[in-house]
């Protein structure tokens with residue numbers, strides 16, 4: 116059966132109450148990327164960086180999945196083939212909406228990582244500066260999120276999925292951050308149909324076969340409905 120690979124970005128979670136990065140008033144209008152989302156920024160001012168992710172962790176814990184997250188979980192459950200969800204989001208809203216095996220290529224707010232020994236564990240709601248790693252005891256805990264200049268997670272697995280996809284959808288992502296922005300080309304090279312679902316056409320919209328415009332909470336359930344109604 117046809118395999119569907121879905122890439123999601125901040126736009127799928129914004130109707131749940133979480134900010135996007137690049138929309139007006141988004142996170143990157145309020146914070147400098149180099150201060151809060153790079154290893155160098157963390158080395159310079161760990162308190163600022165932990166504070167930024169602590170605030171996002173608290174926010175993410177207080178919101179609910181919306182109709183778009185739930186529709187993708189339904190697609191995973193009811194589609195006769197495989198549905199792979201790859202997300203750039205560090206919130207847990209896909210899982211809260213019922214999705215399984217979500218690939219978090221930019222890590223997750225729920226995780227802590229030791230930058231010294233690589234040990235991973237569940238992050239407390241508030242991470243403190245210099246918090247010790249439970250494995251090596253060094254004061255080198257950091258949020259388990261991918262920063263600019265670092266390699267996103269699970270790339271081999273993602274490229275394998277793209278190489279065997281029949282349909283690729285990018286939902287609520289501006290397509291400005293690589294390598295995720297190039298997934299559409301990988302999928303096309305493998306012969307997949309491609310669709311962009313976004314509030315507005317992105318700079319890379321012309322690279323997709325089709326696009327669907329509107330709020331994710333409306334467009335995604337409709338799209339899923341149509342896919343599931345397709346004669347197999």
Ligand code: OAD
Pocket residue numbers: 123124125126127129130135136137138141152203204221261262263286287288289290291292312313314315317329330331332
């Ligand atoms: P962006 O903030 O760059 O893009 C959000 C996209 O969502 C935009 O294209 C909006 O048009 C769209 N959007 C907004 N509201 C929407 C809605 N209700 N329904 C559908 N679409 C909507 O966020 P990302 O593309 O996710 O990485 O950003 C990618 C990466 O850049 C993030 O993972 C993060 C950031 O820097 C790191 O921090 C490493």
